[in-house]
Amino acid sequence: MKHIHQPQRHSLLSAEPNIHESSHILNSSAGQWVSIGPHNKIVEAKIDNYTYTMDDVTINYSDIGKYTSIASHVCINPTDHPMDRVTQHHMTYRRKDYHLAETDDETIFAWRRSHRVTIGHDVWIGHGAIVMKGVTIGAGAVIGAGAIVTKDVEPYSVVVGVPARPIKKRFAQEVIDTLLDIAWWDWPRHILEERFYELNDLDTFIAKYK
The missing domain is CATH 2.160.10.10 (Hexapeptide repeat proteins)
Known part of the structure; x- marks a missing residue:
């Protein structure tokens, strides 16, 4: 990454x-x-x-x-606003932008991250x-x-x-379980290139790689 x-x-x-x-x-x-x-x-x-x-x-x-x-x-x-306050406006937590405080209310951002x-x-x-x-x-x-x-x-x-x-x-659940087990998305690039065209045929793909 x-x-x-x-x-x-x-x-x-x-x-x-x-x-x-x-x-x-x-x-x-x-x-x-x-x-x-x-x-x-x-x-x-x-x-x-x-x-x-x-x-x-x-x-x-x-x-x-x-x-x-x-x-x-x-x-x-999408980001939420605090509905339990008198105002939902983001000035209550983006306080610095409005020159209302020297720091923002980081509790709101921490909640969003969680x-x-x-x-x-x-x-x-x-x-x-x-x-x-x-x-x-x-x-x-x-x-x-x-x-x-x-x-x-x-x-x-x-x-x-x-x-x-x-x-x-x-797909049927059996096919879904098989695809999840194969986990083709984890193949390295050289394997993807070798098997690329097989991604177009579900039945053949399942039979070959299950």
């Missing part, structure tokens, strides 16, 4: 993270072959190998696995979906466009709606 602060841009993808120049990255890390699209805002996140984001994506306090596909206008772990989102490998998150605080999404899952995910999602489940609910599994 490579620590990233400033945006980078390459004409083609490479082992180096490809970060669009318009995106804002703060205290985050990205693995090899990661691509971050335009106008993203990413705060204190870990993004593993081959994962990519499209435009206008927000990611806060999250751990994201390998080969995950994040569509446009997705928001992962409710990270965890997204597994090979997950597809559809356009405009929102993944709420503290949620875990299993490998191979699909999050439908516009869904609001408030609960954990099992591996290879398809969830849709507001709030998101499971509508089916992508």
